[in-house]
Amino acid sequence: MTGLVIDAHGNLYGTTSLGGSGGGGTVFQLTSSGGQWVYSVLYSFHGRLGPVGGSLIMDSAGNLYGAASGDGASGAGMVFKLSLSDGSWTLTDLYDFMGTTDGRYPDGVFLDSAGNLYGTASEGGAAGRCNNDGCGTVWEITP
Numbered sequence: 001m002t003g004l005v006i007d008a009h010g011n012l013y014g015t016t017s018l019g020g021s022g023g024g025g026t027v028f029q030l031t032s033s034g035g036q037w038v039y040s041v042l043y044s045f046h047g048r049l050g051p052v053g054g055s056l057i058m059d060s061a062g063n064l065y066g067a068a069s070g071d072g073a074s075g076a077g078m079v080f081k082l083s084l085s086d087g088s089w090t091l092t093d094l095y096d097f098m099g100t101t102d103g104r105y106p107d108g109v110f111l112d113s114a115g116n117l118y119g120t121a122s123e124g125g126a127a128g129r130c131n132n133d134g135c136g137t138v139w140e141i142t143p
Contacts, residue, residue: 004030005058013042013064015051024071025050027064027082027089042082042089047071052107055119059111065094067106067119072096076104076124079117079141095141099124103137117141 005013012030020026024045030037042064045051049070056066064082072078076099081092094117097103103121110118118140125134 003056005056005064007058007062012037013056013058015056015066017050017052017069020044020050022046024048025068027051027056027066043091045071047075047078049105055107055109057109057111059115065109065111065117067109069105069107069122074098077106077121079106079109079119095139097121097124101125101134101137103139104134106139115143 010032015025015027017025020041022044024047026044027042029040029042045068047068047070050068051066052069056064058064062084067077067079069077073096076097078093078097079095081094082089097106101124103124105123106119106121108119121137121139123133123136125137
């Protein structure tokens, strides 16, 4: 489990890198009710390794953003957005890493005031270094 994010209502959000119905980790919510915390899964990933590191952030509208290391179209990771609409959370795949020069296995997401997302990937990038896997990348996604 990584660090938690709190919303304006006091709900907590976090991730697990394994588990969930898909086996590839989860994004979850903890809601306080009657002095107890109620746990609910917002999304289950299906890759070999889901969100890791400090990979969950929230914008001012309450959308959650993160990166899942082993998910996405090529299994090299993805950047995602979870949005609440009509009581249900919907995942939008913002970017699928190809595992080459763009990086592989993203492990963090940061959001600036303009809505740009930044992060790092632990592998990929320039070939010929780090056992031909690349030494990682720093990436940016603009809205």
